[in-house]
Amino acid sequence: MTTPDTSAETTARRLLIVGPPGAGKGTQAARLAAEAGIPAISTGDIFRANVAGETELGLLAKSYMDKGEYVPDSVTNDMVRSRLAEADAADGFLLDGYPRTLDQVDALDGILADLGAALDAVLLLEADDDTVVERLIERGRASGRSDDTEETIRHRLSVYAAQTTPLIDVYEARGLVRRVDGMASIDEVTAALREALRTR
């Protein structure tokens, strides 16, 4: 006889992580997803892989990313639809960097409805502007990421405020948002996110 694995039932498995650029979404998403045995799917990473591979999608995405603008919704939505249809995402996923616009929220609703799936929780990682600007300037120095220059960072923050913060109200109204302070150490933030997923 096998011991029933109840973790899949008790732990949220279809997740979003939302927060300003530099809040630490990518770092935390990788950790949480590994622990939960689900893929962390970062639209930014997929775009960067396409830029590196010099694909048609990469060329298009780069023209927006380097200015700190969002890639057009139609492009991003199609990309996410095909990624979520892959086998490894069937039992769960942690989406990082998507949705970022209200149009993308609608698109994701449609994608999930078609898959017969629903979101379990939206993790909101909060961090103040000065901290994220500092972190991103440092990341730009260390990694050479072409959108991590002070001017582009400031623009990305204003795009986030204008286009992405309205999503939080939408998901709040659905009772899905779990807020976590992203200003603590990486390990402390991971622990807080874990806790936020365990408790309701």
Ligand code: ADP
């Ligand atoms: P950050 O969160 O630090 O801005 P990301 O790697 O998530 O970094 O995203 C980098 C860039 O990729 C964004 O500025 C944007 O141009 C593009 N991008 C990523 N996700 C999306 C999305 N959901 N919709 C539109 N553009 C996106």
